[in-house]
Amino acid sequence: MEHLRVAAIGAGGMASGHFRNLSDFEDVELVAICDISEAQAIRQCKKYGGKPYTNYEMMLDKEHIDAVYICIPPFAHGEPELAVCQRQIPLFIEKPLSTQMKVAQKIYQAIQEYNIITSIGYHWRYQHNINLAKSLLSEQKIVGALGYWMSGFPGTPWWSIRERSGGQHVEQTTHVFDLCRYLVNSDVVSVHGFSAQDSTKVIKNHNVDDMSIINIRFANGVIVNITSACMLKKWSRVRLELFCDGLVVEIEPSLELSFIDTSSTDEGTKGGNLRINRSGQIEEHIHYMSGYVTEDRVFIDAVKTGNTSQIRSTYADSLKTLELTLAASLSFETGKVVNLKEPGILD
Numbered sequence: 001m002e003h004l005r006v007a008a009i010g011a012g013g014m015a016s017g018h019f020r021n022l023s024d025f026e027d028v029e030l031v032a033i034c035d036i037s038e039a040q041a042i043r044q045c046k047k048y049g050g051k052p053y054t055n056y057e058m059m060l061d062k063e064h065i066d067a068v069y070i071c072i073p074p075f076a077h078g079e080p081e082l083a084v085c086q087r088q089i090p091l092f093i094e095k096p097l098s099t100q101m102k103v104a105q106k107i108y109q110a111i112q113e114y115n116i117i118t119s120i121g122y123h124w125r126y127q128h129n130i131n132l133a134k135s136l137l138s139e140q141k142i143v144g145a146l147g148y149w150m151s152g153f154p155g156t157p158w159w160s161i162r163e164r165s166g167g168q169h170v171e172q173t174t175h176v177f178d179l180c181r182y183l184v185n186s187d188v189v190s191v192h193g194f195s196a197q198d199s200t201k202v203i204k205n206h207n208v209d210d211m212s213i214i215n216i217r218f219a220n221g222v223i224v225n226i227t228s229a230c231m232l233k234k235w236s237r238v239r240l241e242l243f244c245d246g247l248v249v250e251i252e253p254s255l256e257l258s259f260i261d262t263s264s265t266d267e268g269t270k271g272g273n274l275r276i277n278r279s280g281q282i283e284e285h286i287h288y289m290s291g292y293v294t295e296d297r298v299f300i301d302a303v304k305t306g307n308t309s310q311i312r313s314t315y316a317d318s319l320k321t322l323e324l325t326l327a328a329s330l331s332f333e334t335g336k337v338v339n340l341k342e343p344g345i346l347d
Contacts (some may be wrong), residue, residue: 002027002304003027003028003029004027004028004029004066004067004300004303004304005029005031005063005064005065005066005067006022006028006029006030006031006065006066006067006068006069006300007030007031007032007033007034007050007059007060007063007065007067007068007069008030008032008033008034008068008069008070008071009034009035009056009059009068009069009070009071009072009080009084010034010035010069010070010071010072010076010094011033011034011035011037011040011041011043011044011071012035012040012071012072014071014094014121015033015044015069015071015094016044017292018069018071018092018292018296019033019044019047019048020048021292021293021296021297022048022296022300023048023049025296025297025300027300027304028300029049030048030049030050031049031050031051031063031064031065032050032051032052032053032059032063032065033045033048033050033051033052033053034052034053034054034055034056034059035052035053035054036054037054038052038054041053041054051063056080056083057083060083060084060087060089065087065089066089066090066303067089067090067091067092067299067300067303068084068089068090068091068092069092069093069094070084070091070092070093070094071094071121072094073156073158073164073165074096074098074099074164074165074166074170074171075098075099075158075163075164075165077093077097077098077099077103077104077107078098078103078106078107081093081107081110081111082106082107082110084116085107085110085111085113085114085116086110086114088114088115088116089116090116090117090118090299090302090303091111091116091117091118091119092118092119092120092121092296092299093118093119093120093121093315094120094121095120095121095122095174095175095178095318095321096166096170096171096174096321096322096325097120097315097318097319097322098322099163099164099165099166099170100326101322101323101326101346101347102347104319104322105319107315108315108316108319111315117302117303117306117308117311118311118314118315119295119298119299119302119311119313119314120313120314120315120317120318121295121313122174122175122178122179122182122312122313122318122321123290123291123292123294123295124175124178124179124253124254124272124291125178125179125182125291125295125312125313126291126292126294126295126298126312127253127254127272127287127289127290127291127294128272128287128289129251129253129272129273129274129285129286129287130179130182130183130251130253130272130274130291132274132285133183133242133249133251133274134182134183136247136249136276137183137242137244137249138185140244140245140247141244141245142183142184142222142242142243142244143222143223143243143244143245144222144223144224144225144242144243145180145183145184145222145223145224145225145240145241145242145243146224146225146226146227146240146241146243147173147176147177147179147180147224147225147226147227147239147240147241148176148226148227148228148237148238148239148240149168149172149173149175149176149226149227149228149229149237149238150227150228150229150232150235150236150237150238151229151230151232151235151236151237151238152230152231152232152233152234152236153230153231154172154230159171159208160203160205160206160207160208161205161206161207161208162207162208165208166325166326166329167195167208167209167212167329168208168209168212168228168229168230169193169209169212169214169226169228169325169328169329170322170325170326170329172228172230173226173228173325174321174322174325175253176226176238176240177226177321177324177325178313178318178321179240179251179253180216180224180226180240181320181321181324182312183240183242184218184220184222184224184242185220186218186219186220186222187218187219187320187340188216188217188218188219188320188323188324188327188340189217189218189219189339189340189341190216190217190337190338190339190340191214191215191216191217191324191327191328191331191337191338191340192214192215192331192336192337192338193212193213193214193215193328193329193331193332194212194213194214194332195209195211195212195213195332196209196210196211196212197209197210198210198231208230209228209332210229210230210231211227211228211229211230211231212227212228212229212328212332213225213226213227214226214227214228214328214331216324238252238253239251239252239253240253246278246279247276247277247278247279248276248277249274249275249276249277250273250274250275250276250277251272251273251274251275252272252273252274252275253272253291254272254290254291272286272287272291273285273286274286274287295312295313298310298311298312299311323340323346324340326346327340327345327346330345330346
């Protein structure tokens, strides 16, 4: 397969970045874009090519498609993925997988049934400095970790509605949870979370938590605390710190959303910071490359060759990240520790 014909379901901000990357690949043609907003689909097609649609079933039936990108809000996942799987077309899906475990599990069953090549948009896994950190930590015994996504409030209307976004920890801080899982390299055993809302704030339809603190225990004994906050102004902290005997690894992954030119070395396009402290001896790395570009290239190559070994975020693995964040949601509600070894705990 020399030339790939790609279609997309969803034409918003995250999709735009993928379109830009795909348009730079000489072996890829964007043939169709579907969105509930016809104007948005038309606008993206004028910029990147392809035919606009508002009905994805029609698009999938009319066009010859080699791969589909699904870039839709968390609450909208389910039927689009199933429709693509039934047509046995490879899938790239933006995170999070869903706001409900049962929906994601149904999608996963279809992926397995039809043997679909699938990649999930946890792009931090593809950043060079993350690779350096993973290589270093694989030779160490991690004792614990601290993670943060503390920032302001996104302007997307559905984001503030818990039933639609799942809350900040499910939709946004999911990147930190996923990176922690990737580096700790163990299954989560238990989750205990606390959340808070500012009762003086009046925002229409706003019911997501302003801040949450989530404690995690892994099967290999590693303990982790991850904090989320979305009510801050002109201050932010997005990072993961991992602690070993005589070693601290601090990671500040890139938050770049413009899907940068990877040949650039401008400070605004850096792909993330890595700080290694070996008993006071400090080593710093700044890498100028976006994980977004790499994850798209890896997916395209996997579809072309059938070799999926370079995909770092499969659906099966991403399902564990969703399970972790939804367990935190349950803990917020009950005030109890959620034991993920308990069968059907999130059903």
